[in-house]
Amino acid sequence: MSTYDDGMAVRREVLGDAHVDRAVAGTTAFTEDFQDLITRYAWGEIWTRPGLDRKSRSMITLTALVARGHHEELAMHVRAARRNGLTVExxxxxxxQCAIYCGVPDANTAFRIAARALDEE
Known part of the structure; x- marks a missing residue:
């Protein structure tokens, strides 16, 4: 299998087929190189590495999204974290933990987004 194929397999396992199918269907000539990049590198190179399990990678990803204020991707990665074995607790x-190290306002927003995502389960 290629890095792209490995990445697509992991991407589907972590984010779910429905999300990936929407992303692929929404790919345009303008965004196709970016979709290829994230599939090969984020999912095919990083998420497939043996050094951390997916549960740990999800915890790191949630923290990074909160820290950087990337709330638009937080709900997706909360759902991914559940698929990767994280409990609601x-x-x-x-x-x-993010409230202390990333800031209370960002954690407040993250709790609101996460609660909505978890309620959708």
């Missing part, structure tokens, strides 16, 4: 603990 563990997600709450990650966000509480």
């Amino acid at each position: 563990e997600i709450k603990e990650v966000l509480l």
